[in-house]
Amino acid sequence: MTEALERYFVPEPSKFPIFGSVALLLFGTGAALWVNHVPAGPWVFFAGIAILIYMLFGWFGTVVRESESGKYGHQVDTAFRWSMGWFIFSEVMFFAAFFGALFYVRVLAVPALSSGDNLSLLWQGYNGAWPNAGPNAAENFTPMGAWGIPAINTLILLSSGATLTWAHYGLLKGNRGQLKLGLLVTILLGAVFLALQAYEYIHAYAELNLRLDTGIYGSTFFMLTGFHGMHVTVGAIMLTVMLARAMAGHFTPDSHFGFEAAAWYWHFVDVVWLFLFVVVYWL
Template identity: 70%
Template sequence: MSPTFEKYFVPEPSKFPIFGSFALLCIGAGSVMWLNHTGPGPLVFFVGLATLIYMLFGWFGQVIRESESGQYGKNVDASFRWSMGWFIFSEVMFFFAFFGVLFYVRVIAVPSLGSEESVSVLWQGFEAVWPTAGPRAEEAFSPMGAWGIPALNTLILLTSGATLTWAHWGMMKDNRTQLKLGLLLTVLLGALFMGFQIYEYMHAYGEMNLKMTSGIYGSTFYMMTGFHGLHVTIGAIMLLVMLFRVMAGHFTKDNHFAFEAAAWYWHFVDVVWLVLFVVVYWL
C-alpha cells in the first residue's frame, strides 16, 4: 500500500509582518523620547500602539478565517503547537532572568555590601537584612506582606486555573454551556486579580511609601509583579477572544488548538505567580 501524504498549507504573502515591525519601532522610539521628554514621544508611541492593534486584529483574523475554512491540517496544527511551546519557553526564560536578579541581590550582593569590610570602609551603618533599599536609602518604607491581598490573589488565580480546566472539560464533552461559563468565570477572575493588584499598588504607594525609587527592593518588587500583571492582562484578553469565538460557534472537541494555546499560557501565568508569591512576598 502506498503511503498517503497530507498537503501542507502555504500561506499567501502577508503585509502584516512589516506593520508589526513598524509598530514595534514606533513603540520603542516613542517610549524613549517620552521618558526623556524630547520630541513627539507620546504621539509616536500611540501611533505604534494603534498600528500594533491593527496588525493583531488583521493577522489573527486572517488565521482564524483560514482555520475555520478548513485549510489547516495536522502538519499546521503541529507547527502551531511547537510555536506556542517555544513561545512559552521564552516567557519562562524571561521570568527566570528576573528570579536570577532577585537571587543575586539577596544571596550575593546584599550580604557582600553588609560584610565587615564594606561596612567599615564604604557603607557605615548598613545592615544586610532583606528587605532593604540598599546603602544610602533616604526614605523609609514598609515591605509588602504575603498575607492579605497577595494571598487572596493567589487563591483567585488558582481558582481561575480550575475554572479554565472545567471549561476545557466542557469542550471535550461538547457541552458548550459549560465551556462558555468556564471561560467567562476565568476572564472575570483574571479581571478581579488585576483589580486587587491595582489596589495593592495604590496602598503601597500611598500608605507604605513603597515606590519604584525605594532602592533594590522597590525596583525588583514592581518589576516582577508588574510584568506578571501585564501577562495576566494579556492572558485574560486571549481568553476573552476565545470566549467570543466560542459564542460565534468556533471550535470542536477535535479542533480547538487556539483554545488550548490560550489555556497553556494561562496555566503558565498561574505557575509563575505561585513562585512569585513565595520568593517575593513570603520569603
C-alpha cells in the same frame, strides 16, 4: 498529491509582518523620545501602539478565517503547538532572569556588600539586611506581607485555573454552555486579580511608603509583580478572544488549538504567580 494537499498549507503573502516591524520601530523610538522629554515622543509611541493593534487584529483574523475554513491540517496543528511551546519557554526564561536577579541581590550581593572594605563603597548605616531600601534606608517603609491581598490573589488565580480546565472539559464533551461559562468566570477572576493588584500598589505607595525607588527591594518587587500583572492582562485578553470565538460557534472537540494555546498561557501565568507568592511575598 491529495495527501500532500491535506498535510501541507502554504499561506498567501501577507502585509502584516511589515506592519509589525513599523509598529515596533515607532514604539521603541517613541518611548526613547518620550523619556528624553521630546514633545513628539508620546505621539510616536501611541502611533506604534495603534499600528500594532491593527496588525494583531488583521493577522490573527486571517489565521482564524483560514482555520475555520478547514485549510489547516495535522502538520499545521503540530507547527502551531511547537511554536506555542517555544513561546512559553521564552517566557519561562524571561521570568527566570528576573528571579535570578532577585536571588543574586538577596542571597549574594546584599550580604557580601556588608562585609570587609565593601562598606566604604556604600552609604553610612548600610547593614546588608533584607529587605533593603538602598540609600533611602532612613525612610521607614513596610515590606508587603503575604497574608492579605497576595494570598487572596493566589486563591483567585488557582481558582481561575480550575474554571478554565472545567471549560476545556466542556469543550471536549461538546457542552458549549459549560465552555462559555467557564471562560467567562475565568476572565472575571483575572479581572478581579488585576483590580486587587492595582489596589495593592496604591496601598504600597500611600500607606507603606513602598515605591519603585525603595532600593533594590522596591525595584525587584515592582519589576516581578508588575510584569506578571502584564502577563495576566495579556492572558485575559486572549481568553476574551477565545470566548468571542466560542460564542461565534468556533472550536470543536477535535479541533480547538486556539483555545488550548490560550489555556497553556494562562496556566503558565498561574504557575509563575505561585513562585512569586513564595519568593517575593512569603520568604
